[in-house]
Structures are given as C-alpha cells and as structure tokens.
Amino acid sequence: MPSGQELIQKVKQQIREIEPTDLHSALHANGADDEVVVVDVREQDEWDAGHIPGALHVPRSHLESRIEQVVPDRSKRVVLYCASGNRSALAARTLEQDLGYERVESLRGGITLWKDRGYEVQVPRRLTPEQRERYSRHIIIPEVGLEGQMKLLDSKVLLLGAGGLGSPAALYLAAAGVGTLGIVDNDVVDRSNLQRQVAHAEERLGMPKVDSAEIAVKQINPDVKVEKYPVRLGPDNILDIISGYDVVVDGLDNFPTRYLLNDASVRLGIPVVSASILAFEGQLSVFAPGRGPCYRCLYPTPPPPELAPSCGAAGVLGVLPGVMGLLQSVEVIKLIVGIGEPLIGRLLLYDALAASFTELKVRRDPDCPICSRDPASISAEEMGKFPDYEAFCAGVA
Amino acid sequence: MPKIKIPPVLRNATSGEREVNVEGTNVREVLEALASRHPATREQLFSAEGELNRYVNVYLNDEDVRVLQGLDTPVASDDTVVILPAMAGGSR
Numbered sequence: 001m002p003s004g005q006e007l008i009q010k011v012k013q014q015i016r017e018i019e020p021t022d023l024h025s026a027l028h029a030n031g032a033d034d035e036v037v038v039v040d041v042r043e044q045d046e047w048d049a050g051h052i053p054g055a056l057h058v059p060r061s062h063l064e065s066r067i068e069q070v071v072p073d074r075s076k077r078v079v080l081y082c083a084s085g086n087r088s089a090l091a092a093r094t095l096e097q098d099l100g101y102e103r104v105e106s107l108r109g110g111i112t113l114w115k116d117r118g119y120e121v122q123v124p125r126r127l128t129p130e131q132r133e134r135y136s137r138h139i140i141i142p143e144v145g146l147e148g149q150m151k152l153l154d155s156k157v158l159l160l161g162a163g164g165l166g167s168p169a170a171l172y173l174a175a176a177g178v179g180t181l182g183i184v185d186n187d188v189v190d191r192s193n194l195q196r197q198v199a200h201a202e203e204r205l206g207m208p209k210v211d212s213a214e215i216a217v218k219q220i221n222p223d224v225k226v227e228k229y230p231v232r233l234g235p236d237n238i239l240d241i242i243s244g245y246d247v248v249v250d251g252l253d254n255f256p257t258r259y260l261l262n263d264a265s266v267r268l269g270i271p272v273v274s275a276s277i278l279a280f281e282g283q284l285s286v287f288a289p290g291r292g293p294c295y296r297c298l299y300p301t302p303p304p305p306e307l308a309p310s311c312g313a314a315g316v317l318g319v320l321p322g323v324m325g326l327l328q329s330v331e332v333i334k335l336i337v338g339i340g341e342p343l344i345g346r347l348l349l350y351d352a353l354a355a356s357f358t359e360l361k362v363r364r365d366p367d368c369p370i371c372s373r374d375p376a377s378i379s380a381e382e383m384g385k386f387p388d389y390e391a392f393c394a395g396v397a
Numbered sequence: 398m399p400k401i402k403i404p405p406v407l408r409n410a411t412s413g414e415r416e417v418n419v420e421g422t423n424v425r426e427v428l429e430a431l432a433s434r435h436p437a438t439r440e441q442l443f444s445a446e447g448e449l450n451r452y453v454n455v456y457l458n459d460e461d462v463r464v465l466q467g468l469d470t471p472v473a474s475d476d477t478v479v480i481l482p483a484m485a486g487g488s489r
Contacts, residue, residue: 276484
C-alpha cells in the first residue's frame with residue numbers, strides 16, 4: 001500500500017494544477033468570457049481567517065454533498081484550493097473522476113503560496129463576541145441571520161424628528177444594531193412631550209432633543225453612531241442632510257416639509273418610511289423611488305390648514321405614536337435586510353379605538369409632477385412647492 | 398346600506414360620528430347623502446364646481462375611486478367608502 005504522501009503525489013499526476021500567477025491573471029483578465037469559479041475546500045476556521053477574494057466555500061468534508069448547489073454547471077472552469085495544495089488535489093480528483101466536472105484545477109501551493117506571491121486575501125468580517133451575544137436573537141432567525149445583522153450594522157438611517165414617532169424608532173433601531181442613526185430636530189424637551197416621546201426624560205427637560213435622544217440611544221447600544229442635526233429641515237439644507245442615508249424615517253409635523261422631503265428623496269432615490277398620527281388614528285406607508293408611488297402620488301396637494309391640525313392642537317393618545325413609530329421601524333429593517341413585503345404602494349390605517357387595521361392601495365400617478373420625471377431634472381427651486389404653496393404657508397403662519 | 402368611514406379631521410362636522418351608513422348606488426350619491434345629513438362636510442369634500450377636492454382621497458373598499466370611475470363609481474350595499482385626507486401629525 002502507498003503512504004499518504006505517495007498517494008497525494010500520485011493524485012497530483014492525475015489532475016491539473018494551476019500556478020498562483022496564472023490564477024491571478026485569470027481572475028483579473030479584462031472582459032474574460034471564460035469565468036473561473038474559485039472554491040476554497042478548507043475548514044470553516046481556516047476560511048474565516050482569510051480567503052481568496054470572490055472564492056466560494058465548500059469544505060472538502062462536504063464536497064460531494066454541496067458542490068452541485070454551489071457549481072451546478074459541470075462544464076464550468078473550477079479552481080480548487082486549500083492551505084498548501086494537497087486537499088485540493090484530492091478534491092479535484094473527486095470532482096473530475098467521480099462527479100464528472102470537466103475542467104477542474106488545483107491551486108499549486110494553496111493559499112500559502114498565493115499569499116507568498118503577495119496576492120490579496122479577504123478576511124470575512126466577523127462580529128465581536130459581545131455583538132454575537134447582543135444580536136443573538138436576530139442571528140438565529142434565518143431571514144435575518146449573520147448577513148442581515150451585518151447589513152443593519154452597515155446601515156445609515158435618518159430620523160426626521162425625535163418626537164412621538166422618532167422616539168420609539170430611535171430606541172428600537174438602536175437596539176436592532178443600525179450602525180448610524182441620524183436625528184434631525186431643532187426642538188428642546190418639554191414636559192408635555194413626555195406623555196409620548198419616550199426617548200426623553202424628566203431630568204432632560206430643556207435639553208435639545210437631539211442630545212436627549214442620543215443619551216437614550218447610547219444607553220441601549222453604545223455601538224450606534226449618532227449624527228445630530230439640531231436644525232429645521234428646509235430647502236437650503238435638505239439635500240446635504242439626507243444624502244448618504246439608506247432610509248429616511250418621516251415623522252414630520254407639517255405638510256411643506258413633507259413635500260420637500262418627498263421631492264428631495266425622489267431626486268436622490270432614498271426610500272422614505274412615512275407615518276402620521278392624530279388622536280387615535282395613524283397612517284403608514286413606504287415611498288420607495290422607482291419601486292412605487294411617491295407621497296405626491298397619494299396626496300397631490302395638502303389640505304387647507306383648518307383641515308390639518310397638528311397633534312399639539314388636536315391631541316394624540318400617547319401610545320399611538322409608539323405603535324406607528326414601531327411599525328415604521330419594522331419597515332426600515334425590512335428594507336435594509338431585504339426581507340418580506342415592504343409597505344410600498346399600500347397605505348396602512350390604524351384605528352386604535354376600533355382596534356382595526358385597514359389597508360388601501362396607493363397607485364403611482366403616471367403624471368406625477370415629481371416621480372414621473374428624470375430625478376436629476378428635479379431642481380432645488382421647485383422642491384417642496386405645491387399648488388397654492390404661498391397661500392398655504394401664509395395660512396399656517 | 399353602504400358604510401362611510403369618517404376620518405378624525407371630519408368628525409367635528411359629523412357630530413363625532415366615526416361611521417355613517419347612508420343610501421346611494423354610486424360614490425357621488427353616497428357622499429351627497431353624507432353632506433345632506435351633515436352639511437358641514439360638504440365644503441370639505443366638494444369644490445365649488447361639485448368635484449371632489451384634490452386633497453381628499455376617497456376609496457371604495459381598498460381602491461382609490463380616481464382609478465375607478467371617480468364619483469360615478471358604483472357602490473354596492475355591503476361596500477365601505479373610506480374618506481382619507483392627508484395628515485401630518487408627527488414629531489412635536
């Protein structure tokens with residue numbers, strides 16, 4: 001019987017090996033029409049320590065059972081590698097002789113020689129042990145998992161308002177591990193806010209809401225980066241503030257700014273999770289540019305001021321913004337992780353007294369003055385304007 | 398009899414009623430019946446020309462009547478008409 005070493009040497013004569021230089025050229029060839037699939041056959045901990053960029057991972061112990069899921073086309077050019085080129089040689093023989101793959105090569109010298117040649121190695125991002133513990137209930141849901149948690153940690157979410165809707169959203173999105181939370185609010189904490197604005201506290205009366213919300217966020221999850229904007233959103237600053245964010249959470253208290261936000265978000269292609277509340281009732285929808293209607297498709301023009309009371313004037317059940325702000329947060333997470341059916345093209349009405357939800361269809365307006373156009377053509381001057389804008393704003397003032 | 402759901406901002410005009418059952422075979426008749434019973438709703442729903450105000454959305458069950466036949470959209474006795482003005486309450 002041959003020794004193990006003799007067997008490996010014999011197998012290497014039966015398969016084809018590829019030099020690291022040749023693999024590197026093949027991967028970086030411009031317009032290569034013959035795509036190379038690189039498969040790492042090492043164990044999980046070896047993969048985690050660093051692998052060839054773009055490689056797929058099928059440990060040799062699972063090769064026969066998993067390779068067809070990863071490389072279903074047996075005519076594809078496949079390059080296998082391991083640490084030094086022995087396991088991949090054995091795996092190459094299995095693929096060719098037993099499984100009928102037609103063009104298999106084994107990387108000579110494995111990733112060790114690849115690294116010695118100075119070629120790039122990608123180290124997969126990993127959660128710290130503290131993060132694994134913190135987010136464990138997300139990670140064990142298959143729909144979120146480690147990948148979804150990474151997306152959350154990489155995400156940037158902007159909250160417009162740190163009030164009734166923004167407070168619960170800030171707390172739960174921070175807890176969920178959203179990497180960056182931007183908060184726009186130019187108000188200070190007032191005692192009458194505390195009936196519903198749970199990010200604030202009695203001891204922080206008089207403090208700017210962005211600072212108070214930051215304290216609450218950091219108490220839950222110190223990893224979250226908080227970007228504070230203690231300003232009023234206006235035509236002069238909106239593009240600068242919202243650009244770079246993945247999702248905007250709209251809890252604005254007035255129509256002119258809602259139209260302004262709509263137009264700016266359509267121009268920049270940023271989805272807006274929008275909610276509004278009054279008394280015992282709330283509305284919720286997701287306006288995702290390119291994927292569904294915009295706010296103007298739903299409401300081409302705002303109601304006159306006497307039909308648009310604010311919560312300050314009309315009152316609101318304190319728990320209601322909690323419900324609606326958390327429904328917004330759920331939609332934010334769905335958009336970031338890419339799961340479920342986002343509330344795009346649908347409007348959800350919640351009636352707290354009736355304990356009922358009603359869903360209405362929202363159609364894209366083919367003649368919408370904003371979202372039917374090339375986004376780049378939306379000028380700064382026209383953003384936020386609507387018919388009778390001047391009269392409306394005079395009426396509000 | 399068709400049912401109309403009244404939004405919070407119109408309830409002052411309906412003496413606080415949240416739902417109103419009225420006779421009518423199309424959206425116009427149903428809303429007219431509401432306006433007859435609660436006259437204060439008329440100018441909030443209709444323009445001077447008798448058309449729906451642009452800031453008021455009206456749904457037959459879950460569909461915007463503007464993509465159906467507008468005020469002429471037929472209404473069956475078990476239908477629900479939802480009146481939906483925009484709301485902006487939020488942060489403060």
